[in-house]
Amino acid sequence: MRIDKYLWCVRYHKTRNQASIACKKGQVKVNDIVVKPSRDVFIGDIITLRKNQINYRIKVNDIPANRLGAKLVDIYRTDLTPKSEFEAQDLLKYSKEYYRKKGTGRPTKKDRRSIKNYIDEEE
Structure with missing residues (x-):
């Protein structure tokens, strides 16, 4: 799954366009490498995301099929943000x-x- 779609699915951005823009600005890193919106995400990847002056760290547990309800998000990611x-x-x-x-x-x-x-x- 693409990184912009993943961030949209696990509700870090309201739209895929916002997630894509964040990637283009260099606010998204996968395994400490700045990525384009088309970069694929795999299970076990560590995503670093800068949003609202907070550096979020996320570990990918599983890939969702589509956008999730807020209660189901924790199944697909682990929040490592200090x-x-x-x-x-x-x-x-x-x-x-x-x-x-x-x-x-x-x-x-x-x-x-x-x-x-x-x-x-x-x-």
Whole structure:
């Protein structure tokens, strides 16, 4: 089975086109080699996939015939992603809040409009 179809079948991408684009961008590796979307996947391969700033590692257990329900995905793959990848994602979420809290810093477009309306009402 093609790598783009496999990633679509085990629900890492919503469409095959998205999976194919990820392969073309170099975000998908099979056994630490960047692959094209047409590369075949075999049982025992280790897939490294970068998605949403997380490096997922997947071991192929079996090849599905077609797209699966979410409950059946674990039969066909083993998730080897370290927990530190998910913890780093949480840290990124908190770091964004640190840089600019709501209502501080440069005014937004909405803020500027409300300031302008306030000034115009006083005059």
